[in-house]
Amino acid sequence: MENFNINKPRILTWNIHGSYLYYLSLGDYIIYVPYNANRSERYIGRGETYPYGSNVIEIPANEVRNIDFDIVLFQCDENYFADQYDLLSEEQLLLPKIYIEHDPPWEHPTDAIHPVVEQDVTVVHVTNYNKLMWHITVPDVRVISHGVYTGNTLYKGNLKKGIVVINNLPSRGRMLGYDIFQKVREEVPLDLIGMGAEAEGSQEIKHPNLMEYISQYRFYFSPIRYTSLGLSTCEAMMIGMPVLGMSTTELPSVIRNGVTGFIDNDIDVLIDKMKLLLALPTLALGMSHSTREQAKNLFSIDRFVSEWKALFIEKLTQKSIRYEKKENSLY
Structure with missing residues (x-):
């Protein structure tokens, strides 16, 4: 045999x-x-x-x-x-x-x-x-x-900014929402990390340090129009981080609007929600437990x-x- x-x-x-x-x-x-x-x-x-x-x-x-x-x-x-x-x-x-x-x-x-x-x-x-x-x-x-596994890292949200985690975002264009990222960053403090976006002030954070790094930010933002569900989105949720993004593809099945984050196809609506989270850190912290529990159930x-x-x-x-x-x- x-x-x-x-x-x-x-x-x-x-x-x-x-x-x-x-x-x-x-x-x-x-x-x-x-x-x-x-x-x-x-x-x-x-x-x-x-x-x-x-x-x-x-x-x-x-x-x-x-x-x-x-x-x-x-x-x-x-x-x-x-x-x-x-x-x-x-x-x-x-x-x-x-x-x-x-x-x-x-x-x-x-x-x-x-x-x-x-x-x-x-x-x-x-x-x-x-x-x-x-x-x-x-x-x-x-x-x-x-x-996903994020160890003992938990959301802190003390940094009054949002974070985007996408490799090579400028070269991947509209599908990954580079134009959306640029539009949002004109109105909301927003950092980008990942390979291939140095011109945007991006840096690459090694995976063992990634969760602790992003846990400082007030919210996670996915500008992506059309993709599968990014692992970085799952990781952000697992540490209890509110997530904002387009109401497209798989994201509506994992984000509960107003509970674990905000999803919408109107960019201006999302910008308003970001400004709200930046102004009210207690609101973001209040979402954290629900976000983490949702992630543990899903991921x-x-x-x-x-x-x-x-x-x-x-x-x-x-x-x-x-x-x-x-x-x-x-x-």
Whole structure:
């Protein structure tokens, strides 16, 4: 019988979204990430940004075909259409496959056909909104909502400013709400942190220090028009920080207007609410407990990693059953 590792699944994936990989790595399984000599895009290995544990093992890309894995976990189209064929052996190409869809469709919001059509691949969405909008033709489609861990950091809100956490915001334009950010900042004190926005006074804060850093700000603002639910939004809520943003995509399902923050599609309304929170710190502090409780209900890290491990074991069990049937048919 094949060497299935049911109790401690061995997962091959790529380091595409470092924060997601970090939270995924908090589960009871082993994750292998490839790297190449240049540590180029998709092949950076563990990297130096996140405090991964010993269960995240980086391996040379040219050695992938010589290592035993149980599951291949894709996180972008390049992984699925190119990387697997560059790295995997013929035997490894037959392993169970899962594709994480981190984003809603870009080409068309409702009619875009998902590129994964291989019928035995499981597609996992990170939000129900993603699942709703993608036209997917494979039978096994799941949703595993985000899980985050913020330690003992709690919201303080003593700094009379709002904070935005987005990488490369200027280059990502209207979809990520760069114009909205600029408009709001004309009327409300607003800082931006993240890579690629130095011209906006932005700086990059390493993930282990991020929660303590943003906890000082009065509120968190997401100017994004169209995206999946950002992990930084979940993290802000988990420390008890009021969140403001557009009333679009998944955000209406996680923000209770006037209780855990404010959402609206009228930017002027949001600006008024920001000014209110800046003027009344007690209002922001009053929202903090409700925000944190909402986040604990929605974004439990224990729920998140348990759902992932259950899916890994389910996929391995299915493969084991198919293998046994094939073995028995030979006799």
